[in-house]
Amino acid sequence: MGARAFPPMLPAMLLAGIGAATLLAFLLAGLAGAGGHVARVSLPAPVDAAALPDIRGDESLPLVVIDPGHGGHDPGASGSGFEEKNVVLGLARAVRDELEREGGVRVALTRNDDSYLLHAERYGIARRLGARLFLSIHADSAGEEDSVGGASIYTLSNRASSGAAARFAARENAADRLNGIDLNAQSDTVTGILYDLAQRRTSSQSDEVAALIRREGEGAIAFHPQDRRYAALKVLRAPDVPSVLFESGFITNAEDARRLTSPEGRERFARAIARAIRIYLAREGAAE
Numbered sequence: 001m002g003a004r005a006f007p008p009m010l011p012a013m014l015l016a017g018i019g020a021a022t023l024l025a026f027l028l029a030g031l032a033g034a035g036g037h038v039a040r041v042s043l044p045a046p047v048d049a050a051a052l053p054d055i056r057g058d059e060s061l062p063l064v065v066i067d068p069g070h071g072g073h074d075p076g077a078s079g080s081g082f083e084e085k086n087v088v089l090g091l092a093r094a095v096r097d098e099l100e101r102e103g104g105v106r107v108a109l110t111r112n113d114d115s116y117l118l119h120a121e122r123y124g125i126a127r128r129l130g131a132r133l134f135l136s137i138h139a140d141s142a143g144e145e146d147s148v149g150g151a152s153i154y155t156l157s158n159r160a161s162s163g164a165a166a167r168f169a170a171r172e173n174a175a176d177r178l179n180g181i182d183l184n185a186q187s188d189t190v191t192g193i194l195y196d197l198a199q200r201r202t203s204s205q206s207d208e209v210a211a212l213i214r215r216e217g218e219g220a221i222a223f224h225p226q227d228r229r230y231a232a233l234k235v236l237r238a239p240d241v242p243s244v245l246f247e248s249g250f251i252t253n254a255e256d257a258r259r260l261t262s263p264e265g266r267e268r269f270a271r272a273i274a275r276a277i278r279i280y281l282a283r284e285g286a287a288e
């Protein structure tokens, strides 16, 4: 998506402390005026540069979008002879297969090969398809510290829950930069304002998914002592699709690497995650 021209009076309006609703209306008028296509009433249109993935199954079934992190020129973390982009693609496919095996849900992957997508394109796919849930799967590296291991579950927050969470977010968000140029031109300030206004329900749903993954992963997934974290991760910024990033473990840790790359380990992982997703969708279905 190209850079959007926002109305020049915006800083003055912010300084004058105008009401949030007025500001939102003003921003949306600016987006429409700049040639943006507004697909939903209160939010800017999703980035639509990426091709939409194929989806199997009945359209009345809820859709889950699973996002294997990184890809293409961006390998993500590396360790134990593995690259994150390949490890997480294997995990994402395993979760998809497990969900499709039991049926009752449709699944799309943001990428099913070694291609690269911007963060906004990843969650943009979930928004364009009207997904009920967005799950981004990653793995981490602890450099030389090969004793560090275990999975953690992230949801979006403007304040990081720890120094480690902030560093993880900085590394992950940097994927949108190529040779120092930010490939995703959307203003962080505007995204932040829209997020605050629109994201309250989405945020509590994301927390619920995270709690279910933690609960259903007990005994099946090795978690980090600090397994629930919050950070300003760009890929979790869909304001209207509940979004969770699962950091599946450290590929610099031999045990984690084995667990995440062996067929048995992947299957155990996929069963736990798929169970959590099913329980979440059943609860949401019952609440509507």
Ligand SMILES: [Zn+2]
Pocket (backbone or CB within 6 Å): 069, 070, 076, 077, 084, 138, 139, 172
């Ligand atoms: Zn990653």
